[in-house]
Amino acid sequence: MYEQEIRTYAGLMEELCLTGLEVEADGVRFRLERMGAPAAPVAVVQPTGAPAVAAVPQPAADGVVEVTSPMVGVFYSAPAENAEPFVTTGCHVKKGDVLCIIEAMKLMNEITAECDGTVVEIGAGNNQVVDYGHVLFRIRKDEP
Numbered sequence: 271m272y273e274q275e276i277r278t279y280a281g282l283m284e285e286l287c288l289t290g291l292e293v294e295a296d297g298v299r300f301r302l303e304r305m306g307a308p309a310a311p312v313a314v315v316q317p318t319g320a321p322a323v324a325a326v327p328q329p330a331a332d333g334v335v336e337v338t339s340p341m342v343g344v345f346y347s348a349p350a351e352n353a354e355p356f357v358t359t360g361c362h363v364k365k366g367d368v369l370c371i372i373e374a375m376k377l378m379n380e381i382t383a384e385c386d387g388t389v390v391e392i393g394a395g396n397n398q399v400v401d402y403g404h405v406l407f408r409i410r411k412d413e414p
Contacts, residue, residue, distance in 0.1 A: 334410050335409045
């Protein structure tokens with residue numbers, strides 16, 4: 271097996287969004303595995319009747335609220351692969367605004383803001399797998 275053939279298989283894995291591939295050719299057997307999540311879907315559709323998931327904000331120091339992941343899944347910062355992200359650092363959000371989408375078991379779950387404020391930090395990258403309790407956003411609450 272030559273390096274070019276392995277690179278061809280690796281490119282095929284990426285093209286088909288595969289995380290693993292096992293090949294046997296000419297008496298040589300090998301397995302390729304890729305870390306990370308598959309590419310984002312072209313369009314994200316909220317299933318009918320599936321409510322948006324409100325992440326529970328966690329109070330932090332200096333009026334900053336931490337929005338954590340309510341589930342294990344894949345973090346998407348935008349509604350589609352080539353779309354603008356829902357929010358960026360420095361954006362002002364209102365209670366109920368969509369911050370991101372977490373894909374879990376092929377369901378797209380919108381994570382919404384629980385307070386008005388300014389996004390000061392985004393704790394996950396697009397297509398990153400996040401765990402339950404992972405800090406997704408830090409939002410500085412507006413002063414009353």
